[in-house]
Amino acid sequence: KKKKRVHSALLVERKGSYLGLCLLLLPLLLCDSLTQFSPIFMSLPTKRSTFSAASASDDSSYSSPPMKKAKNDLHHSPQHPNTADKVGFHMEEDPTPAAANLSRKKATLPQPTKKLVIKLNKAKPTLPTNFEETTWEKLQSAIRAIFLKKPFSFDLESLYQAVDNLCLHKLEGKLYDQIEKECEEHISAALQSLVGQNTDLTVFLSLVEKCWQDFCDQMLMIRSIALTLDRKYVIQNPNVRSLWEMGLQLFRKHLSLAPEVEQRTVKGLLSMIEKERLAEAVNRTLLSHLLKMFTALGIYMDSFEKPFLEGTSEFYAAEGMKYMQQSDVPEYLKHVEGRLHEENERCILYIDAVTRKPLIATVERQLLERHILVVLDKGFTTLMDGRRTEDLQRMQTLFSRVNALESLRQALSSYVRKTGQKIVMDEEKDKDMVQSLLDFKASLDVIWEESFNKNESFGNTIKDSFEHLINLRQNRPAELIAKFLDEKLRAGNKGTSEEELESTLEKVLVLFRFIQGKDVFEAFYKKDLAKRLLLGKSASIDAEKSMISKLKTECGSQFTNKLEGMFKDIELSKEINESFKQSSQARTKLPSGIEMSVHVLTTGYWPTYPPMDVKLPHELNVYQDIFKEFYLSKYSGRRLMWQNSLGHCVLKADFSRGKKELAVSLFQAVVLMLFNDAMKLSFEDIKDSTSIEDKELRRTLQSLACGKVRVLQKNPKGRDVEDGDEFEFNDDFAAPLYRIKVNAIQMKETVEENTSTTERVFQDRQYQIDAAIVRIMKTRKVLSHTLLITELFQQLKFPIKPADLKKRIESLIDREYLEREKSNPQIYNYLA
């Protein structure tokens, strides 16, 4: 304790400065040596002080400080709270305290004071003749009495004296041998008494314990009596064992002469432990004592530990097999955890601590290591499916004990792949794929955090597996992610707050990261974004912009350039519309009653739309022309092209049951406006007057006459529009709302649109491959096939098969951009 406090003082000082530390080290060493030799030094100060006061007063200033300090440090009396400081100060004066001590000794020794004359008594004291025999008899009877547990007549002091006396007369060697002989007889007898005891094992064990306990008590008593032997004889003769050691040696010897006793004891111990493992209460103290006996005799390792570990191994091997069959995995793991805890307790309670490591290792091997694969096979999927984080955590902890995390990681990987594959490959559930993947990922994240302690390699495994599974199917997942986002970003998602939307976007982005064909995503995202922007269906421009900036940080500005351009166009269009309204052209030439707003889109930013012909009603034509005139006067040299398929209108309609406003597409408007002049028109009439493309017109008419909102009536009735069908204005139209949307058809993606978007992506990829090949070959001139393929894989960012590359290379050979080297067909030459 004292030493500790010096240390703490040192620590305080250490914080102050490094210099202080160097100075302090020496006194600390000094203190250590002082405490070791304390009995010698402690007496010195008093003696020295008398001397130094008389003679060496000049020395005292030198020598006393270290001594005083040493004393302070040792006792660390509370009245010196700043001892450490003092220590620091004194050191410089006193670099070698040992030397100081020496010099003091020299100064004091040659101080003779008086001469004494001592006269010797000439008569030599003699021993009684039978001194040795009587003394031994006395001791012998005492020792026998001790062994027989009988009271004896001598007091212990006199026995001690007797030993002392014998030692004084140089009879210690003989005495030692006699005592040894005496002990051997008794120990042998005691152990022999255990031979042939056919009692119950537990009873036998307590007999052994009793025997050992007695032996210990008796040997201690004998040792106390013969302490002088230990102190003088044994110390001086390195080959002689102390009395206690001698006793142990004898006990060991006779135990080995009676192997039956040792074997029965071990057997008894093992059976007791097994009983305890089978949940029976056993006498732990007895176990503890007997095991201590084994340790004391030095036969613990060979006689007990080995059979014990073997038994343990057998026991748990059997148990492991049995339990694996009987119970399910989580239960089994719980059991294993319990067993490990129990065995640990066992080591604290009675088994020697050295056994802990091999014991626990044995249990782990038998209960875990051998069953790793079965456990994973049988239980992992269930646990993952059930999201049983606690059981999974237990599994992880237990597996980490036997270095089986790699197996667990592999199981996790294959689980994620298998489960994900089901989600991704099920074409019928394409609609829910993204949501299912998001849910799956979220649950995996929870498990990773709560069960796998955010283990890095597990995290990477989840990521890798996800990347693998999401790309199992080409293109479709990317497309579905884009569509999922469209759904979320589209107006009409009531009930989702900005925050919720934002967090959904964030989660979807995680999936997006795994997608290899990001160009597919971009194409579909762009197509949907265009519709949201042009038809005014975006839920929130803020959310849109946040998504764009997320994509930008993810893929770089090149990826989002065009998307951002789309937003710019929308904003610019607003300004253009404003200034158009203010312009003289608009004010003077426009007929009233129609409001028009125009989106001016930059080609290249937006998806390409096939031009769709339509004959606009005169009113609308005028507007288009005047706007065109205005726009070109402002921005000369540009080419304007009307994208009729993207236009939408709000029409006011007079039904007999009330006025309505109809939100319709431009095509729908054109069709409906025909009915301003006629009540009834045939399909062919409408086709002639609008010149809308046949399929598109059928779709348009279907949406007006066969959908939910039927402002036209078709004759004959039916779902599909056939040649010769007639259409009539539905004057009886009724609806609860004033404003009615009929243009949902515009938001819907047609099959053609979908295939053309996908095709465009593929076309684009081909161009990119061709360009990359030519770029590489142009710089390299000559390149082997393998190297070219490797470089292409590095440059191209979408998923691609070597066969695709070969196809493009062959096409370039065909088009004479490349040729094969004549002598080696594995090498390509660039043809300028």
Place this chain on the structure above:
Amino acid sequence: MRRSASKKKSGQSAESVTTDLFRSASSKASTKEMDRIDHLFNQYANRSSSLIDPEGIEELCSNLEVSHTDIRILMLAWKMKAEKQGYFTHEEWRRGLKALRADTISKLKKALPELEKEVRRPSNFADFYAYAFRYCLTEEKQKSIDIETICQLLEIVMGSTFRAQVDYFVEYLKIQNDYKVINMDQWMGLYRFCNEISFPDMGNYNPELAWPLILDNFVEWILEKQA
């Protein structure tokens, strides 16, 4: 390169070093020979076009007692460096027959086995194989040949040497839908394939090398079939 080599073998270049006297003598002989060659040409040539046309070739074949689809006729065309399928020009005819030193039908007939030997020499065969493809390009700017013709051509050119490969490849070409025509690169690829790849186990075929894709698919198809 090869052409000049074959000329050397016919011994003409050695003679060119000799004196004028000899030259005039030999040239007299060669004029006579050339006359006979021209005579033979006129025997088969169409009067109006002054070409040996398909009809003439057929007649020639029957006189030579070989089928017009016989590889030796194709070899003869190769020797003449005939450019247009089914026709021999006067110049081509002279070039070929002079090289073969044949000025009569019976001499030509006798020269054919020797010609076949020459073509079958590995150094010549690749050239002949490529020539066979070019020979089938009949249209201006045509670069590829339809599957049906390719099958026939393969039969003629490689049928005797790589029977198994040709059979399999023809079968494959007929059932697949990816290719309607074969281009020169693919054609030459097949030649290398036949020469280099152990058949039919494909043990040394590596699709990661620059084999044309059609061969990758072909090998995949065979292996699937074998499994």
